[in-house]
Amino acid sequence: MPRPDVPDLVERARRGEARAVARLISLVESGADSDAGAADLRAVAAALAPHAGRAHVVGLTGPPGVGKSTSTSVLVGALRARGRRVGVLAVDPSSPFSGGALLGDRVRMGEHATDDGVFIRSMATRGHLGGLAWATPQALRVLDAAGCDVVLVETVGVGQSEIEVVALADTTVVLLAPGMGDGVQAAKAGILEIADVFVVNKADRDGAAQTVRDLRHMMSLDGGDGGCGWQRPVVPTVAARGEGVDELVAALDAHREWMDAGGERTRRRLARAEAEIQAITLERVRARIGDRSGLPRLAERVVAGELDPYAAADELAHSVTGR
Numbered sequence: 661m662p663r664p665d666v667p668d669l670v671e672r673a674r675r676g677e678a679r680a681v682a683r684l685i686s687l688v689e690s691g692a693d694s695d696a697g698a699a700d701l702r703a704v705a706a707a708l709a710p711h712a713g714r715a716h717v718v719g720l721t722g723p724p725g726v727g728k729s730t731s732t733s734v735l736v737g738a739l740r741a742r743g744r745r746v747g748v749l750a751v752d753p754s755s756p757f758s759g760g761a762l763l764g765d766r767v768r769m770g771e772h773a774t775d776d777g778v779f780i781r782s783m784a785t786r787g788h789l790g791g792l793a794w795a796t797p798q799a800l801r802v803l804d805a806a807g808c809d810v811v812l813v814e815t816v817g818v819g820q821s822e823i824e825v826v827a828l829a830d831t832t833v834v835l836l837a838p839g840m841g842d843g844v845q846a847a848k849a850g851i852l853e854i855a856d857v858f859v860v861n862k863a864d865r866d867g868a869a870q871t872v873r874d875l876r877h878m879m880s881l882d883g884g885d886g887g888c889g890w891q892r893p894v895v896p897t898v899a900a901r902g903e904g905v906d907e908l909v910a911a912l913d914a915h916r917e918w919m920d921a922g923g924e925r926t927r928r929r930l931a932r933a934e935a936e937i938q939a940i941t942l943e944r945v946r947a948r949i950g951d952r953s954g955l956p957r958l959a960e961r962v963v964a965g966e967l968d969p970y971a972a973a974d975e976l977a978h979s980v981t982g983r
């Protein structure tokens with residue numbers, strides 16, 4: 661297969677050409693598949709570097725079924741109505757598919773499919789450990805460079821992905837619904853700390869008002885801001901009917917303004933870049949250990965009592981870094 665002309669693709673993506681955007685995201689997704697894929701990924705990363713950093717990246721997380729996809733879809737509508745260009749990344753670490761959309765999401769997003777101010781993409785990890793960690797930031801850069809004002813990242817709120825969405829987003833929205841992941845459960849799951857904005861979706865259901873009160877009470881106990889100066893709002897919504905979406909957009913805009921005013925957005929981006937560099941480096945070290953280190957021989961010497969594991973680690977580190 662001929663190698664893609666990456667600078668040309670980036671140029672076309674910057675003009676908003678949907679096919680070029682899709683192709684670039686495919687390239688970063690397949691970066692782990694082969695040496696050629698890795699070379700393309702690096703070429704894309706290099707070509708995008710000067711063009712990213714403008715979009716407001718909003719992560720939406722929460723338990724399955726809480727209404728993340730529905731909320732994402734109504735947010736797209738509300739943001740488009742304000743004239744903003746919107747990107748959507750649906751990130752599902754458990755999905756066996758890649759490149760294609762999750763069917764439900766595609767159906768719901770159908771109304772936006774013909775709007776050239778919207779780019780929608782589903783991503784999966786294909787079981788690659790840490791796959792999300794490197795592919796998703798690059799996909800975000802593609803959407804950013806393509807002129808998206810806002811990029812919405814929907815992540816299944818289970819296990820590590822909650823943490824990963826924080827590493828990706830400028831603003832993290834945690835969705836809860838009455839009867840599933842109420843305030844107390846959420847506190848146990850450690851989901852409260854990561855939120856910049858809370859949404860209590862399914863506000864048409866019994867118990868929603870109580871969940872909103874519980875959360876607001878919890879926020880008031882720690883001053884609401886975890887000492888950082890941002891009062892974390894709790895927004896009730898009925899995403900299925902589009903209710904509360906204007907309040908949610910207002911909360912997202914307010915958070916972005918607060919971040920820009922105090923330098924928080926830059927701090928978060930620096931932390932994110934550090935995490936990304938670290939992930940890439942660790943991945944590289946791991947690959948070298950697998951490829952051509954003397955690990956099996958070192959293990960034999962540890963088992964034989966000739967070497968302790970710390971000394972063995974020193975030798976291994978020396979052999980993989982060349983220092």
Ligand SMILES: Nc1nc2c(ncn2[C@@H]2O[C@H](COP(=O)(O)OP(=O)(O)O)[C@@H](O)[C@H]2O)c(=O)[nH]1
Nearest residue numbers: 724725726727728729730861862863898899900
């Ligand atoms: N009653 C009610 N149902 C909703 C609301 N928002 C979404 N749903 C429904 O909840 C189900 C799960 O929604 P979905 O957006 O797929 O959740 P996700 O798994 O978090 O992405 C769907 O059947 C939605 O139609 C809401 O505000 N009220």
Ligand SMILES: [Mg+2]
Nearest residue numbers: 728729730814
């Ligand atoms: Mg969903």
